[in-house]
Amino acid sequence: MSATNLAALHPGDTATIVSIHAEEALHLRLLALGFRTGKQIEMIRKASFSGPLQVRIGTTDVMLRRIEAAKIEVAKS
Amino acid sequence: MKRIALLGMPNTGKSTLFNRMTGGAARVGNWPGITVELLSGKILLGGDMVEIIDLPGIYDLHGYSDDEQVVRHFLHDNVPDLALVILNTTQIERQISLLLQLKQLDLNIVVMLNMADEAKKFGISVDVAKMSALLGLPIFLLSAKYGSGYPEALQAVTKALRYPTPGMAEHLRSQLEQDEHIETEMARVLKHTVQVPARLSDRLTEKLDSVLLHPWLGLPIFFAVMYLLFQGIFIFGQPIQGGVAAAFTWLRDAALVPLLAGLPHAIQGLLLDGIYNGVATVAAFVPIIVLFFLFMAMIEDSGYLSRAAFLMDALMARLGLDGRGFVMLLMGFGCNVPALMGTRVMRSRAMRLLTMLVIPFSLCSARLQVFIFFTAALFSARAAPIVLFSLYLFSFATAILTALIFKNRFKNTEPFVLELPPYRFPTFRQMVLRGWVEVRHFLRRATKFIVAGVVMVWLLTHLPLSAVPAGADTLAGMIGGALQPFFAPIGINEQLTIALIFGFIAKEIVIGALAVIYGLSGAALSGALGHQLDWVQAYSFMLFTLLYTPCLATVATLQSESKQIRFTALSLVWSLGVAWLVSFAFYQGARALGY
Numbered sequence: 001m002s003a004t005n006l007a008a009l010h011p012g013d014t015a016t017i018v019s020i021h022a023e024e025a026l027h028l029r030l031l032a033l034g035f036r037t038g039k040q041i042e043m044i045r046k047a048s049f050s051g052p053l054q055v056r057i058g059t060t061d062v063m064l065r066r067i068e069a070a071k072i073e074v075a076k077s
Numbered sequence: 078m079k080r081i082a083l084l085g086m087p088n089t090g091k092s093t094l095f096n097r098m099t100g101g102a103a104r105v106g107n108w109p110g111i112t113v114e115l116l117s118g119k120i121l122l123g124g125d126m127v128e129i130i131d132l133p134g135i136y137d138l139h140g141y142s143d144d145e146q147v148v149r150h151f152l153h154d155n156v157p158d159l160a161l162v163i164l165n166t167t168q169i170e171r172q173i174s175l176l177l178q179l180k181q182l183d184l185n186i187v188v189m190l191n192m193a194d195e196a197k198k199f200g201i202s203v204d205v206a207k208m209s210a211l212l213g214l215p216i217f218l219l220s221a222k223y224g225s226g227y228p229e230a231l232q233a234v235t236k237a238l239r240y241p242t243p244g245m246a247e248h249l250r251s252q253l254e255q256d257e258h259i260e261t262e263m264a265r266v267l268k269h270t271v272q273v274p275a276r277l278s279d280r281l282t283e284k285l286d287s288v289l290l291h292p293w294l295g296l297p298i299f300f301a302v303m304y305l306l307f308q309g310i311f312i313f314g315q316p317i318q319g320g321v322a323a324a325f326t327w328l329r330d331a332a333l334v335p336l337l338a339g340l341p342h343a344i345q346g347l348l349l350d351g352i353y354n355g356v357a358t359v360a361a362f363v364p365i366i367v368l369f370f371l372f373m374a375m376i377e378d379s380g381y382l383s384r385a386a387f388l389m390d391a392l393m394a395r396l397g398l399d400g401r402g403f404v405m406l407l408m409g410f411g412c413n414v415p416a417l418m419g420t421r422v423m424r425s426r427a428m429r430l431l432t433m434l435v436i437p438f439s440l441c442s443a444r445l446q447v448f449i450f451f452t453a454a455l456f457s458a459r460a461a462p463i464v465l466f467s468l469y470l471f472s473f474a475t476a477i478l479t480a481l482i483f484k485n486r487f488k489n490t491e492p493f494v495l496e497l498p499p500y501r502f503p504t505f506r507q508m509v510l511r512g513w514v515e516v517r518h519f520l521r522r523a524t525k526f527i528v529a530g531v532v533m534v535w536l537l538t539h540l541p542l543s544a545v546p547a548g549a550d551t552l553a554g555m556i557g558g559a560l561q562p563f564f565a566p567i568g569i570n571e572q573l574t575i576a577l578i579f580g581f582i583a584k585e586i587v588i589g590a591l592a593v594i595y596g597l598s599g600a601a602l603s604g605a606l607g608h609q610l611d612w613v614q615a616y617s618f619m620l621f622t623l624l625y626t627p628c629l630a631t632v633a634t635l636q637s638e639s640k641q642i643r644f645t646a647l648s649l650v651w652s653l654g655v656a657w658l659v660s661f662a663f664y665q666g667a668r669a670l671g672y
Contacts, residue, residue, distance in 0.1 A: 025141040026492040032086070032136030033494065034171040048292045051391030054497060059168050059199070061497040063387050065394065068492060 002076050007053065007069035009043040015074035017041055022071045030072070034058045041074060078119070079127045079238050080155070084148070084179060085163035086172050087134035087424075088498045090191045094163060094221035095131040096510045098231075113147055114640075116514075123235035130157070133424070138178040142491050143426050152182065159237055160184040166196035166203060166218065167499075170267050176212075177262055186214050187237050189230055193218040195499070201272065208270040222504060282380075282499040289384055299388050302381070303407050310368045310411050311442065317364035325357040343542050347535060355531030359524050361585075362414055362630055366519055367512045369408065369415035374511040376404070377422060378503035383495055390493070396477060397484025399423070399493060402432040406476060409439030413631045417638055418515060424491070430639060431487035434648055435479050437627045437635075440472040443584035444627070448619055450588050454603035455615040464616070468623055475624060475655055519634070526633035527582075534582055538575070547593045553578050567621065567660040568614040568668075577621065583628040613672050617664040624656035 009015060017039050020030055034057045035041075044054040044061065052063045085091040099118030116131040132151060133144035162179055164172040169190065176188060190196075190203060209216040215233045219226030289298055329349060337345050376382050386400030393399050401422055409416035416436050423429040440448075448468055452461040537553040544550035549558065549571065557574040564574050572594045579590035592598040597605050606615070626632060626649055636645045 022492075025490070026494070028137045028140045029142070029492050029494050032140070032171070032174065033496065034168075045286075045290060045292075047290075047387055047391060048296075049391035052387055052493070054286075054290070054387065058170060059201075060171065061499075062494060063383070063390075063497050064492075064494045065390070068494060 004074060004076055005070050006041065006043075006055065006072040006074050007066040009074065009076065011043050011045050013076060014040060014042045015076045018073040018075050020072050022068070026068060026071070033062050034060055035072065040077075079125065079158040081127055081129045081159045081161055081234065081238070082152070082155075082157035083129060083131050083161050083163060084175075085134055085191075086136055086165065086168075086175055088496050089134065089163045089165040089172070090221045091134055091163045092131060093507055094189070094191065094219075095129065096507065097221055097224065097227065098129055113143075115151070122231070122238065125238075127158075127238065129161075136175070138175060138182075142424065144424050152184075156184075158185060159234065160186045161234060162186055162188050163191050163221075164188065166190040166192050167199055167201060169196075169201070169203065169271055170263075173263055173266060176214075180212070180214070185237060187230070187234050188212075188214050188216040189221075190216060190218045191221050193226060194220040194223060195501075203272075204270045208266060211266050211269065222501075222507070285500055286384070286497075289381070290387060295384075295388050299385055303404070306372050306376070307407065307411055310365065310372060310408075314365045314368045314411075315442075317368075318361050321360055321364060322357065325353075325360060329353060329357075343539070346539060347532065351532040351535035352528055354535075355528035356524070359520065359527050359630070362412070362519065362523075363516055365412050366415045366418070366516050369412070369419070370512040370515045371508050373408075373415075373419055374508040375503055378501060378507060380498045380500045382422065383497050386495060387497065394493070396480035397487070397489065398428060398432055398435070398480055399489075402428070402435070405432055406436060406439055409436040409441065410472075411442055413437055413439060413441050413627050414519070414634050415515075417631065417634045418519065420638070425489050427487040428489040428491075430644060431480060431483055431489075433635060433639060433644075434483055434487070434651070435476045437631055437648060437652055438472055438476040438479060438624065440469055440623060441584070441627060444623060447580075447584055447587045447622055450603065451606070451615050451619055454607045455610065455612050464619075468619060471620065471623060471659070475659070479651070479655070518637075523630055523633040523637065526636070527629050530629040531582055534579060537578065547575055547579075547590065563657070566665065567657065568617040568664040569621065569660075570609075570614075573618055577625070580622060581626055581629060583630065584622065587622065611672075613664060613667045616667075617660045620663055621656045621660045624659060625653050627652075 003018065004015075006015070017035060017037055019037060020027060020035060022030060039057060042056040044056055046053050046066075050066060052065050053069050054061060054063050055069075056062075083091055083095055095116065095118070099120055113133075115133075117128055119126050119128050121127075130151075132148050135142070135145045135148050137145060138149065139145070160179060162176050164176060176186075179186060190205070196203070203218065205216050205218055215237065217226055217230040217233060219230050221227070289295060291298075333349060333353065337348060340348075376385075382401060382404065385404050389400035389403040393403050402420070405416045405419045408419060413436055416439065417433055420429045420432045420436070423432060445465075448465055452464045456464050534553075537556065538547045538551050540552050541550070544554070548554055553575050554571070556578065557571045560574055561571060564570075569577070572591070575594055576587050576590045580587040588602075591606070592602055595602055595605055610618075632645060632649065635648050636642070639645060
């Protein structure tokens, strides 16, 4: 277990969400998509040219930009 | 009449269910309290007519996105008799939060757990009877796509409508932030009723993604797909468009001309060249719009549009747009009108407006006709392809420049966090319904505008009646003359200026207008143009044609989609300004260099 943020994970890594440091609009959206403290999250792939990330949380695949992913603190498992 | 509101998160198959319920007989309408239009349809249910309203998909009733505000205001100002809440069964463990939020509002609710077929495939099982008892709501499993479970659900809706509407107490309307207990309630309901396997096995989507979103292969495949779609619309659309035009010409020559022969010459001209041609212009767009939305429905419903957003986002984010905007921009190279209508997939209004500002710079197939004629008339066979290619470069460059300049004015505040739905096969029925609804929307919105515009240009080019049509003595000729101080510095003469006024209607008629103005056609016209103009003037004319207002149909669509005169005006003024400045810089620059 090591603390890092979601944007720093590599494809294939799984981690647990520790905390979300997002402004309210983003926070609400993340909550609705299933991002909650303690949830398992898996990095599926990262788009080339510093593009967005694809992560899997529960039964949902979500894409988000690296800048937003950096606001999500995770503990790598 | 009783009202049913359809509510749910994005990607729940809500629109598919809506289409199934209304059979595609939906209309677009305005509602109190909100500024966007919503689709609604009337159906017969248990002997009474009821109205069904398709609300935008939302994640959170208390969220800040444009759609979330629309839904909140709609519910506040138009309390429905029944809220039909659609949840995606495969994602029930998070979607149930929205249901609990809605339940707090004391609405009359029937729940549909959609995509039951997919959930079964994933091994997700739901104890519907138990969930129904725990929540105190009628709940049904269904597959809106294939129609299973649909009759039972409809029966429950009919039954629920018999109860009087509870109405919404004021304290409930204002109570919008008290969500704490929703989390625990969610856990309680889910624990007893839903079983989700530890790991979902959607091998097909994973395999497809590993190719379609491949770090190196993803983009080439995306461009190949776009190219095929583009060619598909072109190859199928062009002959149909030609056929429609031919049918209208035939009808005109065979029936209308003899029928109107008795009327005075000017009235005949107004009816035939003005109004009838306007109608024909509108009709010519129909095949392209149908095809575009057939293909768009295919891309969108299959889940590939979200993948396109994933692939192109790195570049588009820098322009203040997102990957979906790129798809629309590319489609604009076929025809701007459906591309503008297609921006509706973008849910943030600011981003949608920015994309709509950029699309008119896409070099559409109508403009291409003008350029092919001019390059053939004024450039050697070897130079012609390079000239055409340079115009495409100008098209892209101005689009990018426009996005960069306006990205702060139309700042997108919605977080870019999107679901990547699993790949699905869209049904043919879904695609056809979509195309049909969009065409009706276009016809209803654009017809009057376009016919009025065509009539106006006819009047300009034919009044006073004593003058030679489109000649220097007509109103258009006078305007052309008056505008010369503006057009002379960019090398555009009086005849070409009148052609540009025609080009405001549609670029397809620019060459035809030049034929009328010069009184020559075909080879004789290109000979005369080649004799009168040099390549610098011709290229300046092409640049102006490329960048100024695409056509009346585009303007009508900009207005009907944005519903903001100011935005439409901004788009017009900006494109005219850019057209003039670019042509000016080119023309004066080339002249200064001695060409």
